[in-house]
Amino acid sequence: xxxxxxxxTLGVYLIGNRYVQDPQVMALITLLxxxxxxxxxxxxxxxxxxxxxxxxxxxxxxxxxxxxLRSPLSNLRWVIxxxxxxxxxxxxxxxxxxxxILKENNARMExxxxxxxxxxxxxxxxxxxxxxxxxxxxxIKELISEFEPFAKASNVEIxxxxxxxxxxxxxxPFQIRLVIENLLDNAxxxxxDKGKVEIKLGKKGESLYLEIKDNGVGIPKEDQKYIFQKFFxxxxxxxxxxxxxxxxxFIAKAIVEKSGGKTRFKSExxxxxxxxxxxxxx
Amino acid sequence: MKKILFIEDESALxxxxxxxxxxxxxxxISALDGETGLKLAKSQKPDLILLDLVLPKIHxxxxxxxxxxxxxxxxxxxxxxxxxxxxxxxxxxxxxxxxTYLVKAQYSLEEVxxxxxxxxx
Numbered sequence: 001x002x003x004x005x006x007x008x009t010l011g012v013y014l015i016g017n018r019y020v021q022d023p024q025v026m027a028l029i030t031l032l033x034x035x036x037x038x039x040x041x042x043x044x045x046x047x048x049x050x051x052x053x054x055x056x057x058x059x060x061x062x063x064x065x066x067x068x069l070r071s072p073l074s075n076l077r078w079v080i081x082x083x084x085x086x087x088x089x090x091x092x093x094x095x096x097x098x099x100x101i102l103k104e105n106n107a108r109m110e111x112x113x114x115x116x117x118x119x120x121x122x123x124x125x126x127x128x129x130x131x132x133x134x135x136x137x138x139x140i141k142e143l144i145s146e147f148e149p150f151a152k153a154s155n156v157e158i159x160x161x162x163x164x165x166x167x168x169x170x171x172x173p174f175q176i177r178l179v180i181e182n183l184l185d186n187a188x189x190x191x192x193d194k195g196k197v198e199i200k201l202g203k204k205g206e207s208l209y210l211e212i213k214d215n216g217v218g219i220p221k222e223d224q225k226y227i228f229q230k231f232f233x234x235x236x237x238x239x240x241x242x243x244x245x246x247x248x249x250f251i252a253k254a255i256v257e258k259s260g261g262k263t264r265f266k267s268e269x270x271x272x273x274x275x276x277x278x279x280x281x282x
Numbered sequence: 283m284k285k286i287l288f289i290e291d292e293s294a295l296x297x298x299x300x301x302x303x304x305x306x307x308x309x310x311i312s313a314l315d316g317e318t319g320l321k322l323a324k325s326q327k328p329d330l331i332l333l334d335l336v337l338p339k340i341h342x343x344x345x346x347x348x349x350x351x352x353x354x355x356x357x358x359x360x361x362x363x364x365x366x367x368x369x370x371x372x373x374x375x376x377x378x379x380x381x382t383y384l385v386k387a388q389y390s391l392e393e394v395x396x397x398x399x400x401x402x403x
Contacts, residue, residue, distance in 0.1 A: 067366055067367075070386065074365060075292060077390075078295070128370075
């Protein structure tokens, strides 16, 4: 900024010297231009400082709020778990049903708070990636077994095919898990009645690619350009499933990009969707 | 009977963990703020400390630092149990000498109890 001011002042002086004869007028013009440049520089610097401060405060605010929201939610979850465990007396079947409702709703709130926290970290570039060697194949198998009860209850079959002898990749297991979880959750959740989710893992050049294909409700053509936007939920999806924050795909895409990969999809309303992403091996 | 010092300002959690750990035959000592926690750690010599980070009077980071600086308490294993998950928090806590860092939102009650039991073997 300082160099620009000096350069501009010198420029004004040299150019002005050609056209203005009176040295006093020339000095006045140069002083005036310098003063204007100083004022502009001051305003720009202050604006930047305010932006940095606002970003820091936003990040701090989200961190404090999420902590304050998370604490009562985890207290509530643990108390429900304690009651359901039967450690302090047997629970009747009807009571268990209601405890399950409490637990599920609590889980929804915990998930939302966690998603909001992740989004805020993505936006303030504060999402830490703790990379290490991981086997995508093992991670997917683990996730499939975790999803099995949910898939079974939704009448969905999950099939997994992987190329053999795939190398391990260097990525953050926690974040990659979040990506696959979000895509797999959507695939199972948006299948109406009965269906199948096919997962394929393979190698393409210096990357591994993962494809998750479902025969669910699909995404209408006019909504396809918005699906990676925060809080966006397609209208046809809202007809089948009102739950969901609309943050999953935004988070998935951001994490994949931050890890050096790409996310793509194709979809047809009423036929299903295929999402795939790549991740560099090293 | 092994002694656990639980430094946590949420009385709901003090009750939940107190009840469950007493049922598991441990003796529980409660501290609702950092200052009391430090005093009880010195006077009671627990076998394990469960420490929250956001605490009144003295913050959990400072409590952990003081525990690890003091000859009398530095050998006591500390499990940090918190919902604070800021960038660098985990590294800071482990760097200060805590045994484990558990984010409350990520663990079930039974999982936390298992970690406590394991740390006391």
